[in-house]
Amino acid sequence: MSRAKRPQGRAADLNATVFAGSRRAALKSRRRVWKMATLAAAFSLFALYLAWLEANDEAAPHHTDESPLGQAVAQASGRASGAAGPGPDLVRRGEYLTRAGNCIACHTSDKRRPFAGGRAIGTPFGTIYTPNITPDPDTGIGRWTDGDFARAMHEGIGKEGERLYPAFPYASYTKVTDQDVRAIRAYLNTVVPVRYTPPSNSLGFPFNQRWLMVFWNLFNFDEGRFVPDPKQSAQWNRGAYLVEGLAHCGECHTPRNLTQGLKTTERFSGAIQAGWHAYNITPHKTSGIGGWSDQELVGYLATGVAPGRANAAGPMAEVVEDSTQYLSGEDLRSVATYLRSLKPVDRGETRSRGEWGSPASDALALRGTKIEGVNGAQLFLANCASCHQWTGEGVGASAPGAYPPLMHNSVAGASDANNLTMVILHGVRRTTQDVDVLMPAFDRELTDPQIAAVANYVTTRFGNPQSTVDAEQVGRLRATAQ
Ligand code: HEC
Ligand code: HEC
Ligand code: HEC
Incomplete structure (x- = not known):
């Protein structure tokens, strides 16, 4: 009797399935709403509890800074x-x-x-x-x-x-x-x-x-003022106060956990942020800056250059430009004293970033050869050698504003080519009291495969040959918001 009304054939089956499916979906989404609501309620209760705890926490010892x-x-x-x-x-x-x-x-x-x-x-x-x-x-x-x-x-x-x-x-x-x-x-x-x-x-x-x-x-988050360590010197305490507090060096140099909190067990052991590698600055001899003298560290923070070791580009150039160049010599020495005392963290590097590479002689070998495909050596000669020399030795050695050598340079000797790629993409711009430093950006001139080729040439010739980059990664770094 109700035959005519019954859905017929394949289309009907399909309809039935769709109907059942959408009912299931409706049920499922209703269940999801309930689940979310329950979760939200539980969260809110918990939040209220925390707020209550906070309000009733008078008895807890408070950190003071008037010791x-x-x-x-x-x-x-x-x-x-x-x-x-x-x-x-x-x-x-x-x-x-x-x-x-x-x-x-x-x-x-x-x-x-x-x-x-x-x-x-x-x-x-x-x-x-x-x-x-x-x-x-x-x-x-x-x-x-x-x-x-x-x-x-x-x-x-x-x-x-x-x-x-x-x-x-x-x-x-x-x-x-x-x-x-x-x-x-x-x-x-x-x-x-x-x-x-x-x-x-x-x-x-x-x-x-x-x-x-x-x-x-x-x-x-651990709320509380800096508590000086009476067993340490006044200089160490001043350094700790600056590095851990106002100067917030760990916000870039300490790796983060899944929720973006700082991993307190791996402090200052290096982290990638916005494409840049803020290197390991613990005193480990090969993974960190254990080989740097205090004077090199103080000079780097004051000017952005530790001659024959490192130059500050990207976010670190900003730190030097807007912040550390203005700190007193005494404060910078305190920072160095404190960094020296950190637990050295080993990341497996066999040689320190600043100790790779020797001058190249490729320009001689390339003389008279045809330009074919994407060739790192040729790209280097065409785009970089005017300042860094075809030997990679740079110009002006360690004078402020020099074109730095690429051998014995922490960016070329690092265990990844991130910063090298970023430096080629975005150049270097750093203004300090004594000098305006400028390396042009190549993001418009060079394609991703070209940048990969020249970066790989630089790491192989002048830096850590194990650090390589491919065009896809250059593309990803190019797209990273700065
Ligand atoms: C690493 C980047 C960074 C640095 C360095 C920084 N801030 Fe901020 N600050 C932020 C961001 C991002 C917010 C907004 C947070 C939000 O919306 O919840 C903020 C918020 C604030 C606020 C709240 C303002 C408002 O309208 O709600 C104050 C006050 C403030 N910052 C002061 C400072 C002071 C003082 C310093 C230097 C001692 C400083 N900030 C350094 C990133 C920074
Ligand atoms: C905004 C992020 C940021 C902050 C804050 C920051 N750094 Fe850096 N730091 C970097 C990056 C990125 C590099 C790599 C720079 C480069 O490749 O030229 C770097 C490099 C360095 C280097 C050189 C390491 C090497 O082997 O080349 C030292 C030393 C250093 N930072 C010390 C500090 C100290 C000390 C502080 C706090 C006063 C600090 N940084 C704060 C991002 C940061
Ligand atoms: C017009 C001159 C000029 C050209 C061309 C040039 N550079 Fe540079 N380069 C500089 C200057 C200036 C610096 C920054 C020196 C400083 O930080 O004190 C620099 C820095 C660097 C650094 C060190 C960055 C750091 O953070 O330690 C690398 C690596 C580098 N250049 C590679 C290249 C490569 C590869 C090319 C070609 C694609 C190139 N440069 C082209 C002038 C130049």
């Missing part, structure tokens, strides 16, 4: 305790500290409006744009109290109580003393207010949920 040793460290580095009152001294000290913290690098997208933010910071979860930290009341932090500011620096919490993303290195800044945070604020109050609203972040769900940072903090 006698802390003051000794401060005095040893020329920061007289009398300079703590408001006034030009505080502002001047704040400027120095703001440089040590390199706030300007991240909070500036256009050099004509320093500290006004808007710089895109690429993360594995999407793009974050830095906020305006000039004293503009509407678009900057002009309306923030000193307490709001200290809470952001020490706890990673914004003015409205929202959780800040750890792309803002508060996990390091939490170590900065209250006094120094006050000085930084005093200085920032004096910079030109800029009316500018940076673009909003493009983070997908769930990373756009700021409250989830509660969990990130739980696993990766």
